[in-house]
Amino acid sequence: MKITVTLNGKRIEAEITPDMMLLDFVRSQGMKSVKRGCDTGNCGLCTLWLDDKPVLSCSTLAARANGKKVTTLEGVQEEAKEFSDFLAGEGADQCGFCSPGFIMAVLALKKENPNPTAEEMKEYLAGNLCRCTGYQSQYRALCKYFGIQEV
Amino acid sequence: MYTMKNYVQVQSLEEAYELRTKNKNNVILGGNLWLKMTTRDLSTGIDLCNLGLDRIEEDESGYAIGCMCSLRDLETNVSMETEFGGAVKDALRHIVGVQFRNTATVGGSVFPRFGFSDVLTLLAALDCEVELFNKGRVSIKDFILDSPDHDILVKVMIKKDKRKVVYETLRMTETDFGVLNCAVSVKDGKYTIVLGAAPRKAKMVEVDPCSNWEDKEAKDAWLEEVVNQYIFGTNMRGSKEYRRAMAKVLITRAVDRLGV
Ligand SMILES: Cc1cc2nc3c(=O)[nH]c(=O)nc-3n(C[C@H](O)[C@H](O)[C@H](O)COP(=O)(O)OP(=O)(O)OC[C@H]3O[C@@H](n4cnc5c(N)ncnc54)[C@H](O)[C@@H]3O)c2cc1C
Numbered sequence: 460m461k462i463t464v465t466l467n468g469k470r471i472e473a474e475i476t477p478d479m480m481l482l483d484f485v486r487s488q489g490m491k492s493v494k495r496g497c498d499t500g501n502c503g504l505c506t507l508w509l510d511d512k513p514v515l516s517c518s519t520l521a522a523r524a525n526g527k528k529v530t531t532l533e534g535v536q537e538e539a540k541e542f543s544d545f546l547a548g549e550g551a552d553q554c555g556f557c558s559p560g561f562i563m564a565v566l567a568l569k570k571e572n573p574n575p576t577a578e579e580m581k582e583y584l585a586g587n588l589c590r591c592t593g594y595q596s597q598y599r600a601l602c603k604y605f606g607i608q609e610v
Numbered sequence: 611m612y613t614m615k616n617y618v619q620v621q622s623l624e625e626a627y628e629l630r631t632k633n634k635n636n637v638i639l640g641g642n643l644w645l646k647m648t649t650r651d652l653s654t655g656i657d658l659c660n661l662g663l664d665r666i667e668e669d670e671s672g673y674a675i676g677c678m679c680s681l682r683d684l685e686t687n688v689s690m691e692t693e694f695g696g697a698v699k700d701a702l703r704h705i706v707g708v709q710f711r712n713t714a715t716v717g718g719s720v721f722p723r724f725g726f727s728d729v730l731t732l733l734a735a736l737d738c739e740v741e742l743f744n745k746g747r748v749s750i751k752d753f754i755l756d757s758p759d760h761d762i763l764v765k766v767m768i769k770k771d772k773r774k775v776v777y778e779t780l781r782m783t784e785t786d787f788g789v790l791n792c793a794v795s796v797k798d799g800k801y802t803i804v805l806g807a808a809p810r811k812a813k814m815v816e817v818d819p820c821s822n823w824e825d826k827e828a829k830d831a832w833l834e835e836v837v838n839q840y841i842f843g844t845n846m847r848g849s850k851e852y853r854r855a856m857a858k859v860l861i862t863r864a865v866d867r868l869g870v
């Protein structure tokens with residue numbers, strides 16, 4: 460079946476199978492930042508924006524993206540670079556495997572709620588797992604990023 | 611992961627039901643989160659996304675929530691937040707993460723009647739009905755007692771009946787399934803107490819309030835009487851004895867928060 464998607468600002472038409480996941484579709488279109496980190500919908504690594512909302516692309520059928528706007532890390536390079544430089548400067552990440560999904564979630568939070576409380580921030584990012592940091596370094600960096608008094 | 615031969619965006623519920631009942635391997639697609647974990651060979655995925663069922667309608671008597679609304683739509687609905695004092699958000703906020711709840715649908719969360727369901731535990735404490743395509747309107751109580759069949763969940767209807775409701779849950783980690791879920795509502799001096807993840811399907815009981823909540827003996831006797839009405843079980847998240855003890859804790863917290 461054929462779908463038309465606006466992927467990172469570019470309209471594309473592509474042939475897909477009915478059971479293709481959006482994750483595999485965007486990767487087939489070269490968006491290799493989007494990765495599968497689990498089999499259960501738990502890790503958040505595959506996060507991208509569908510019509511500007513963060514969703515799990517590992518669990519969303521590509522067919523459902525027909526006629527919609529899909530944004531991956533490659534489509535928000537400037538903001539992503541600014542934020543990942545900040546993270547690196549704070550020594551917040553380690554291997555960086557979780558970063559693509561994490562950055563898409565942080566940028567979505569920033570759009571939805573530019574001045575979150577610590578609780579709101581933690582809750583918004585709870586769906587992004589990180590196997591290295593134990594979250595403390597990320598937490599400290601994010602408090603600084605959002606101008607939150609650390610608690 | 612399943613395989614699926616065809617994908618259809620249906621134009622009507624009649625078309626969806628006809629497809630659904632024609633072949634047991636034709637399935638309704640919700641957010642696909644649960645379905646994705648199956649390894650079935652599916653024939654047709656039936657998508658209801660074109661039927662305008664992704665809206666929450668509201669009038670003075672209540673809410674009609676389309677089955678294609680996301681859990682996040684419920685959680686962020688300002689009117690429901692006010693009407694139910696934050697209980698909707700409390701019930702949903704621990705379900706994995708925001709991007710998960712943007713993906714999960716109300717239909718896919720309610721229709722399967724999962725034992726661990728936070729959503730069902732909450733709904734059972736409200737004056738709630740589900741609208742099924744074939745069976746029509748059914749009270750949430752009867753719906754929970756029934757098992758999933760080939761029907762289609764179209765809408766969830768919640769009345770604004772001025773009840774107060776609170777939600778409590780016990781989790782081993784922030785985003786894991788609940789070890790025990792608890793919703794308590796009060797209307798006209800009567801409590802509706804729902805326990806979910808016990809680990810069975812959510813069960814509600816209606817009880818009169820404790821005669822004297824400040825008196826330890828009366829309170830313990832009341833709690834004992836309430837939890838005796840539930841069956842607790844053991845699984846990897848906790849033993850039945852632990853759940854029974856924790857049920858009293860969650861119900862106490864809920865009653866304290868209700869402040870009546
Ligand atoms: C890792 C993980 C953790 C979870 N944690 C929690 C938790 O803590 N608390 C909680 O309450 N829930 C939890 N859930 C359940 C989750 O919230 C969703 O309810 C679930 O994933 C199904 O929603 P979905 O929209 O993706 O449905 P799908 O997976 O698409 O569908 C589920 C089933 O319902 C059927 N269906 C879908 N829509 C309809 C409809 N309108 N009418 C009839 N049948 C329909 C499908 O055919 C399928 O059989 C968890 C799920 C996962 C995968």
Ligand code: FES
Nearest residue numbers: 496502503505517
């Ligand atoms: S790959 Fe883990 S949530 Fe999508």
Ligand code: FES
Nearest residue numbers: 555557589590591
């Ligand atoms: S930094 Fe390694 S997984 Fe997060």
